[in-house]
Structures are given as structure tokens and as C-alpha cells.
Amino acid sequence: MNIECIDKESAFLSLRTQWEDLRLASEIPSFFLSHDWVRCCWEEIKLNNVLRIFVVRKQERIVLIAPCMLTRTFRKPIPLNTLCFIMHPETQIAGFLISRDSSGRGALTALLHYLLTMKRREWSLLVLDKVPNHSLTARFFREGIEEDNVQQQICANLDISHEAAFISLDKTWQAYLTERSVRFRKTLRNVTNRLTRCGHAQVKMYQGKSAVKEAIEKLFAVSNESWKAADGIAITSCDKRMQFFRDLMNGEETTDRVRVVILELDGKPIASETQIVDGGTVYALRSDYADRYASISPGTYLQGEILKDLFASSHTEYNFGVGLNAYKSHWTEARHQLLRVEVYNQTLRGRLLGTAYRWESKIRHFRGVRRLSQVPSTREE
Incomplete structure (x- = not known):
């Protein structure tokens, strides 16, 4: 598969027709993944970020588009070059535009390999937030991360990051x-x-x-x-x-x-x-x-x-938007879950952060086991 990195705004704007063709044929043809929404978001936040849109082609046919950017974040309190979605506070869901056919998973695997090899010097942390829990993007990432964890021994995690209250209008x-x-x-x-x-x-x-x-x-x-x-x-x-x-x-x-x-x-x-x-x-x-x-x-x-x-x-549905503000619980108990994917690169800072995450995970697991062992038995002697 061939992967193109778009870093010029003019090239991004000219991609609209192909972008929309793929979006409308994908599993989640959401407006929040549309070229027009992403363009409006980018216009507001572009000053302090660097455009990185990845286009994966199979025999000249686009099978995946990753609308990303490079930004500077801080973590514990390490400054990091972070690769993430073109994210805006008003964005309700995010993800990759992925072809529904069997080439989709291969395209995602190829993109991850590309980011970890050809673009490895650009970023230390990959953050993909607000991914729908049951989407193809989430499933592909679970499988892709597991495969790359084995092959390249990278550190990655996937957790629930947001919830959105909703009401079915049925x-x-x-x-x-x-x-x-x-x-x-x-x-x-x-x-x-x-x-x-x-x-x-x-x-x-x-x-x-x-x-x-x-x-x-x-x-x-x-x-x-x-x-x-x-x-x-x-x-x-x-x-x-x-x-x-x-x-x-x-x-x-x-x-x-x-x-x-x-x-x-x-x-x-x-x-x-x-x-x-x-x-x-x-x-x-x-x-x-x-x-x-x-x-x-x-x-x-x-x-x-x-x-x-x-x-x-x-x-068919009213979505209150990301975030469980107290007033929303008065109207409904139903929730949609959104995921956050994090991948730590093999840069020095990425390895430091990945090591810290591994130790935190072990400590949380140990504390959980310890608390469980301290629960009194209810079995009669």
C-alpha cells in the first residue's frame, strides 16, 4: 500500500471530493468526520499545530484517511511532540475514514507501521480520542495495537475517555x-x-x-x-x-x-x-x-x-454531547462510550512515558489484588 502525508493546507482542501466519497462509503459517515467539519476545526486551531493528514491508497484507490496534526502537549510534566486527530472542543466523535472492505484492516496496519518507521522522529505520543466504542476504527486499533505490541514491543493503551448521554426517539x-x-x-x-x-x-x-x-x-x-x-x-x-x-x-x-x-x-x-x-x-x-x-x-x-x-x-436519537454534566442525568440514564487510544513511540521521551505507564498499570493491578484479598470471606466455617 502507498501512504501519502499531506502537510500543506492547499493539498488538504483539494482532497475534498475523494474524502467525501470515502466518508459516505465508510461504516460511520458522520458529519463530524466530514471534510467540511474538519476544515472549520482546522481553521480555528491551526496557528499552534502542524497539519498531518495521512492518505492510504491500494492500487490508486483511497482506502483510509487519517485527519491528524502534530501538537505540543505536556505529560508528567514531560513536553511531548504529540500526533493526534484534528481535534476541536465541539467535535463529538472522531476516527479514521476506513474502507468497509477487507482492505481496511490492512490499511490501518500499514499506517501504524509507517508512523512507527518513516515518521518515528516526529512524535513521541500518538493520541486518538473520542473514537466510538463499537466502531470499525476501535476494533481495528485493538487488533492493530495488539499485533504491533508483539512485533515491535511498543507500549499502548486503550481506555474509555468520554461518555455522552442520549435519548432514543422511538x-x-x-x-x-x-x-x-x-x-x-x-x-x-x-x-x-x-x-x-x-x-x-x-x-x-x-x-x-x-x-x-x-x-x-x-x-x-x-x-x-x-x-x-x-x-x-x-x-x-x-x-x-x-x-x-x-x-x-x-x-x-x-x-x-x-x-x-x-x-x-x-x-x-x-x-x-x-x-x-x-x-x-x-x-x-x-x-x-x-x-x-x-x-x-x-x-x-x-x-x-x-x-x-x-x-x-x-x-432517531438526541445526543446531549460529550461530558456528563449533572443536568443531563435528569433527562436520561443512557450513555454512549468513546475511547482514547495512546501509543508511546520509541523516542527517549516516548520510552520514559511508556515505562511510567507500565509501572502505573502494575501498581494499580497490585492495589486492586490487595484490596480484593482484604475483603472478608462470607463463607460459613
């Missing part, structure tokens, strides 16, 4: 409510009554280019008044993050994927949610509310209205 809103607790239903009624007594509540959804200007104005207005603004983590706290959302909403290929839902009280936007429509799944990227309205729970009210609308739609 029932009605009323059926969903019936399954929730009496306390939950009472709280939701109280929130609705309290908020509607304060004025005229209206939920508006914006999607498509014609709605971008108004949607962005209201989205940023809510962000400016959220508690996140004081902590410096709001959308409007960073010019580049604001531009990311503008690019996403204005893009010819991305605008119809983005939805902005706004809750207004007497015409004033007080809560918002930015969503990505990805096939049958609706992902919540960002949820905000104006902090001075916190006492009437505008976020909870908007969440209920969003779900009520989705249960009546043709969508």
Missing part, C-alpha cells in the same frame, strides 16, 4: 414522560408555570443561510449573558470560536447541518442551543442561558421544548 413525548419519575414531571411542570408567568415565552428554530444573521446575533447575545462569560469559556469569550460558528453556519455545505434554537421571553433571547443534525441523530453542541434569568430555569424549559419537538420528528 416513542412519543408522553410515553417518555411516563417513564420518568414523578418528581421529574413535577419539576418540569413547575418550571413551565414559573417561566410562562414571567411573560410570553416563544421558542424559535433557525436553520439555513437565510436565517444565519439573526441566529448568530441571538446566539451571541445569550452567550454574552451566560455564566460562562464570567469564566471566560463562553462562545463570545474567544474571537476564533465566534468565527468557527460563523463559518459553520455560513458554509455552503454545512449551513443546513446547523440548527440554532432560541428561547425568547417577551421578545428577548434568554436561552439557546446550537445543534448539529447528523443523519438521524441530533447533537447538542452548546447550551446557554442568560444568568440573570437562572431563577426561572430557562435552560430546563428550552430542553423540554426541544425534546417535545424531536419526539414528534423523524429523527
